[in-house]
Amino acid sequence: MSTEPVDIADVPAEVRDRHAILAQEVEEHRQRYYFATPTISDAEFDQLMRELESIEEQYTSLRTPDSPTQKVGAPVTEPGVVEGSWPPIDHLERMLSLDNAFTFDELTEWASRVEREVGEGARYLCEPKVDGLAVDIVYRDGRLATLATRGDGRTGENITYNTRYADAIPKELTGTDQFPVPEVVEIRGEVVFPAEAFEAINAERGELGLPLFANARNSGAGVLRQRLDRRKEKIDAARKRAEAAGGEGRAQLALQRLEDEFDRARRMISSLILICHGLGQRSGFEVEYQSEAYAALKAWGLPVSERVRVVPNLPAVQEYIGHYGEHRHDVEYEIDGVVVKVDQVSLQRRLGSTSRAPRWAIAFKYPPEEVTTKLLDIRVSVGRTGRVTPYGVMEPVKVAGSTVENATLHNASEVERKGVLIGDTVVLRKAGDVIPEILGPVAELRDGSERAFVMPTECPSCATTLKPAKEGDVDIRCPNTRSCPAQLIERLFYLSGRGGFDIEAMGWEAAQALTAPDEPAEPPVRDEGDLFGLRIEELRDVRIRREIRRKGQPTGEFELVPYFYTKETPSKPSVPTKNTERLFGQLEKAKRQPLWRVLVSLSIRHVGPTAARALANAFGSMERIQNATEEELAAVDGVGPTIAASVIEWFEVPWHRDVVRKWSEAGVRMEDERDESVPRTLEGLTVVVTGSLEGFSRDEAKEAILVRGGKASGSVSKKTSYVVAGESAGSKLDKAMQLGVPVLGEEGFRALLEGGPDAAAAHVQAAE
CATH class of the missing domain: 4.10.860 (DNA Excision Repair, Uvrb; Chain A)
Structure with missing residues (x-):
């Protein structure tokens, strides 16, 4: 497969379209995963991500900083995991993710790339991959300074307060003559419940009548946060x-x-334990080997895995992986694979990192575990675009460390293809995702009481007759797009996400309460156009249906309770809750979001953040986008004919245009304001930023390029105007040198921003 630079204009339109659609799907599924509402399995997500990576390998100009392939981790705040959120804190050094291998062939490919880059002689450090919460711990002069979650790799949540109760996290480092404690050292590790402690906690919760925790990883993360x-x-x-x-x-x-x-x-x-596995920033401390760093961690009093092994070659790595594949449940905590690292630090530096993962390490993921359970029923859910998806309701079963009772079945054709009947014993596969996959029935166990699933003809949410969007479609959809409660809840949840208006207080339950068809008779939000016109007093009588629980257990009985206001009592009048006040504050803030976020929030099919940015930059206002022809839209770099047709189709619907009108009348910004004081010094220039800059985050550097009229690209080609190289620049810098593309450091980048090419000329770095 060729990886020669190809200018985006030379990428076939159908490839650009497929890339844009994949990028949007991956981002949406990633967001749903972090908000604990996934609709596809891990395996399906990995398949989408791999297709996206494959396209970007062949057409490197599509690998922009916005691409999901270049991002790390989760949002800083994960709503629903803990009550409230901690203040953000920047990591001293960025926390990267790991690339995955699922087969020995993929592992061999990785090892071959290592050998091509650094020659023979690399040895490997192997350790079980802890399925826990990634944390970043900073010690200054040997004393604990901060504890943070990974977040998005650059910024996490500052949970230092809870370290006073976390016995596993040392408050002070010790040190030895061989390994004295550095002035500053940043430690990376995983926090997780050991299996024995997790079972004891659930036993206690059961005795108290409290809901049981589903799995050690998620509950451990929630407890620590x-x-x-x-x-x-x-x-x-x-x-x-x-x-x-x-x-x-x-x-x-x-x-x-x-x-x-x-x-x-x-x-x-x-009860939580800490397993340390790496270092970030440090002062006055260097090692030659990763394994030596582990010895230092241990000498300082930090816990490391006793199962770490340094092996000389790939066959020994495969033997180690095979051993823990057979004995994964013998480990005292949950693991989901093995991490393999090049042990020599000098080789690690030569291999470098991509924007999201080190090239000197890889995670070998074990195949999903499979169990059998009883399929009690098959029901359907309705998604944001009206797609109706069957899912299985099963007898609860523990698989891959968590208890599950729902599993996706994708569509009616898939149910028929798999041959599952209601009442079957089914094979269930789970790879750590919340909604696992039914593989098929155990036909030998049938007793004749099983029955076939019949796809409903009416929407379970609004009773509208279901039909395919167009002839030949496998999926069926609810065409009542405007007022189907299920679709409207999904759209409100989507627009409140970080890729849209970023309204943290608009959770799933809040969206449900706003659109509730029964209480009051006329819901406050009939479509998303009503959202920004809401008044807080309108929500006084909104009720939500909640199941009554006794001693923590569901009863099957329900009651209507106030959602946005407190319950009125003889001594206390009903007043807005703090979360309601926070919601309205965030709605006001959301009105000032840039145009591309507004576009994302409209739920136009195929228009995710990348396409929305392209449209906003090209047209500048909602009115100009709405009035543009399909040809004008398709001509925008990063849009193409499929997305252009989707935009035209969306604006042809009268109630869609009403949404835009109502948002505009409520004060939502529909036009990006260009700061005329910012000089357009980069008109017609394409700039690639690689490595870490002291004065700019990646997003800030990109924004600085865009507001000055330039194009921020993620790959280097002959048509690249400049490459800005920060610390750990890696292969993009090498490519720039090979192609003769001018390279600037941070000082030169500032000169370019302020004065354009003439001002930057004196700062261009000579090729070595």
Whole structure:
């Protein structure tokens, strides 16, 4: 496969279209995964990502900084995992992800690339891949300074407060003559529940009538990220109320309940273990081998895996992987594969990193585990675009470390192809995703009571007759796009995401409450156009249907309760909740978002962040996009005929145009304001930024290029005007040198931004 630079104008239109569609799908599924509402399996996601990577390997001009292949990790805040969120904190050195191998052939390909780059002689460090929460720990002068989650690799959540209860995280490093403690050292590791502790916690929760945790990884992450500081504040306030009441009555009971809950949370955090596996930034400390770094970590009093092995060659790596594939459940915590690293640090530096992962390490992922369970029913869900998807409801079963009871079946044809019947014992496969996959039935166990699934003819959410979008489509859809409650909830949830308006307080339940068809009779949001015109007092009577729970267990009984306001009592009037006030504050902030985010939030088919940015940069306003011809839209770099046709089709629908009108009337920004004081110094220039810059994040560098009229590209070709090379620039710098593309450092980049090519000429670096 050729990897020669190809200018984007030379990429076939159908390839650009497929790339844009894939990029949008991957981003949407990634967002749903991090918000714990995935609709596809890990295997399907990996397939989409691999197709995207394959296209970008062949057409490198499509590999832009916006591409999902260039991103790391999760949003800084993952709503729904913990109550509230911690303040952000920047990592001293960026935390990267790992590329994956799923077969020995892929592992061999990686090892061959290593050998091509650095020659023979690389030895490998192998360790079990801990399925936990990635953390970043900073020690200054040997004392614990900060603890943070990985977040997006550059910025995480500052959860340092909880370290006072996390026994596994040393508060002070020790050090030896061989390994004295550095002035500053950044430690990377994974926090997870050991299997024994996880089972004990669930046993206690069962005895107390509390819901059981599904798996060790997610519950461990949620436990460590609890706002124990806020719980402590509630306890202090409750203690004052109890003292004022003389230490008796309801106030004392409320205090006792809060203290018991806090004690359980504290004990759960103290049950977590830490496994360290790497270093970030450090001062006054260098090693020759990764394994030597592990010895230093251990000498400092930090926990490392006792199962780490340094092996001389690839066959020994494969033997190690095979051993833990057979004995993965013998490890005291959940693992989902093996991490393989080049042990020599000098070779690691020569191999470098991509924008998201080191080239000197890879994660070998074990195949999904398979179990059998009873298929109790097949139901359907309705997605954002109206697609109706069957899913299986099963007897709960534990697989790959978590308990599952729902699994995707994709579409009616897939149900028929797999031959599953309601009542079957089915084979279930799960690779760590929340919604696993039914592979097929165990036909030998049928007793004749099984029955076939019949795809509904009406939408389960709005009773509209279902039909394919066009003749020959495998999927069927609900055509009631405007007012189908299920689709509207999905669209509100989507537009509130980080790729859209970024309205954190608009969770799934809030979207459901706003669109509830029963209470009140006329819901406050009939389509997304109503969202920004809402008034807080309109939501006083909104109720949501919730299941009544007794001792933490569902009862099957339901009640209508206020959602946006507190419950009214004889002594207290109903008032907006704090989350409601936060929602309206965020709605006001969302009105000022740039045009590309507004475009994403409209749920135009195929228009994700990349296409939306391209349209916003090309036309500058919603009105000009709406009035553009299909040919004008398709001519935009990064759009193409498929997306252009989709945009035209979307604006032809009257209620779609009403959404835009209502948003505009409510004050949503429909035109990007260009700062005339910023000089257009980069008109017609294509700039590639590679490596780390001290004064710019990757997004800030890109924005600086775009506002000055330039194009920020992710790949180097002969048509690249400049490459800006920061620290750890890697292969893009090498390619620029080979092609004779001018290279600038950070000082030269600033000169280019301020004065254009003439000002940057004196800063161009000579080829070595």
